Amino acid sequence: MSGNDDVAHLEEELPLQHLPLDGWHRAKGARMVGFAGYHMPIQYDGIMAEHSWTREHAGLFDVSHMGQLTFSGEGVDAALEQLLPGDIRGLKPFRQRYSMLLDEEGGILDDLMVSRLGDGAFDGADIYMVVNGATKYDDMGWMIEHLPDEVVMNHMDEQALLALQGPEAGEALASLIPETADMIFMQSGLFTWRGVPLWISRSGYTGEDGFEISVPADDARLLADALCALPQVKPIGLGARDSLRLEAGLPLYGHDLTPAVSTIGADLGFAIGKRRREEGGFIGHARVMKELADGPGAKRVGLTIEGRLPAREGAPIYAGANRVGEVTSGGFAPTVGAPIAMGWVSLPHCAIGTALEIEVRGKRIAAVVAPMPFVPHRYRRKA
Amino acid sequence: MSRYFTDEHEWIDVEGGIATVGITDYAQEQLGDIVFVELPAEGASFEKGDDAAVVESVKAASDVYAPISGEVVESNSALEDEPALVNSDAEEDGWFFKLRIADESELEGLMNEAAYKKFVAAL
Numbered sequence: 001m002s003g004n005d006d007v008a009h010l011e012e013e014l015p016l017q018h019l020p021l022d023g024w025h026r027a028k029g030a031r032m033v034g035f036a037g038y039h040m041p042i043q044y045d046g047i048m049a050e051h052s053w054t055r056e057h058a059g060l061f062d063v064s065h066m067g068q069l070t071f072s073g074e075g076v077d078a079a080l081e082q083l084l085p086g087d088i089r090g091l092k093p094f095r096q097r098y099s100m101l102l103d104e105e106g107g108i109l110d111d112l113m114v115s116r117l118g119d120g121a122f123d124g125a126d127i128y129m130v131v132n133g134a135t136k137y138d139d140m141g142w143m144i145e146h147l148p149d150e151v152v153m154n155h156m157d158e159q160a161l162l163a164l165q166g167p168e169a170g171e172a173l174a175s176l177i178p179e180t181a182d183m184i185f186m187q188s189g190l191f192t193w194r195g196v197p198l199w200i201s202r203s204g205y206t207g208e209d210g211f212e213i214s215v216p217a218d219d220a221r222l223l224a225d226a227l228c229a230l231p232q233v234k235p236i237g238l239g240a241r242d243s244l245r246l247e248a249g250l251p252l253y254g255h256d257l258t259p260a261v262s263t264i265g266a267d268l269g270f271a272i273g274k275r276r277r278e279e280g281g282f283i284g285h286a287r288v289m290k291e292l293a294d295g296p297g298a299k300r301v302g303l304t305i306e307g308r309l310p311a312r313e314g315a316p317i318y319a320g321a322n323r324v325g326e327v328t329s330g331g332f333a334p335t336v337g338a339p340i341a342m343g344w345v346s347l348p349h350c351a352i353g354t355a356l357e358i359e360v361r362g363k364r365i366a367a368v369v370a371p372m373p374f375v376p377h378r379y380r381r382k383a
Numbered sequence: 384m385s386r387y388f389t390d391e392h393e394w395i396d397v398e399g400g401i402a403t404v405g406i407t408d409y410a411q412e413q414l415g416d417i418v419f420v421e422l423p424a425e426g427a428s429f430e431k432g433d434d435a436a437v438v439e440s441v442k443a444a445s446d447v448y449a450p451i452s453g454e455v456v457e458s459n460s461a462l463e464d465e466p467a468l469v470n471s472d473a474e475e476d477g478w479f480f481k482l483r484i485a486d487e488s489e490l491e492g493l494m495n496e497a498a499y500k501k502f503v504a505a506l
Contacts, residue, residue, distance in 0.1 A: 043415060046415055046416050047415055047441040048441060049416075239442050308466070309419050310418065310419060310439050312444060331441060334441070339419075361437065
């Protein structure tokens, strides 16, 4: 028998680092794998059970491998607008937005969350950003190169990041911090719990309601223990994080998004508002405008798959004899109860409902271009 | 009936020239939740070490090798409807396929249960 963990093949040249909660994960029975340069928990009880628990209750994910950055200084908004296609000037305090870093050709270098701080959080910095773990050092290098000297970027590698996700996440967190009950999707705030400052946003990567909590690394264990002592909450590994985000239709950087693709084809045009499209002034703008005008050559789409055989990353997609695309993420979807996939398909074949075939180990399996998300989002959009 | 084990985490029950092949409990535990098993067709012939089946867990696909040479006489059709049987009963009802053994001497050098337990404990 041979095989490898699908999610565990990135960046393994350097010795793996340990997360602040490394010992905590092992004590909880986690199986650890190398991912994004860290030893990370891939599962505790099993991916299916953890996936279902998160959809029904609340799961605690350690995402401390991700890069947490702050930006401050004179002209920080204008400087960041040169790097990000999103509306930073219009970003109000305590609000968060999805954005990305683009290269000169408009290729996606990373996708990220950006928010405006307030209440003096993180030493009074202006902007907080969370970037992917596997790309964080490249991102920092890119941004340092492109930011003016007046803007100071700080990598907060002394902060851990925990995500609490699921329909019971709201009541669970409110039982520790009652003031979080009123938060809505993509809202952030500074809270104090047992004397520990927590920067919390109502967002996540599962399609469920939930939170991402930035906590000083030294206090992460205290918080993780308090959360997991609640009846709604169990620790959840990377494996379920991947199946949950795939069902939610959310792209995974390095797989569904790469420097070879751009925003419009990736169906992420929502992250670039009218003003930014019209005014431009960000790296990669020309590609965005060209793809808006002429259409992208290929698009990121969802695929439902007939039968039970999963189609995984790298599987070629066919329309008849013609190869028209490739699966970029795929696997069995526990909540859907069937295999699903995300892939890039050339333009004439990417309309919803298009019947295609995916080749898995020399066999063609039937697939249909499907709307995403595969499982409806349940964000808390109104108080 | 004798049971043999391979260092690829397969078990083999041998009775009357027929080998029943499955993956070990240790293997299913490592793979996690199994969602699909691709089994060989009856009549297929394998040399020792050939890819004979594929087991798909939530996170990855893994090959299962023919632990010895032979011809497939039966595949476990119960796994088509219930792949999770491999998780719940890997070493009995979760068997994969039966081979008509081509060369009994290939069984020499495989591990018995005690040796396999030792092998796993050292991993």
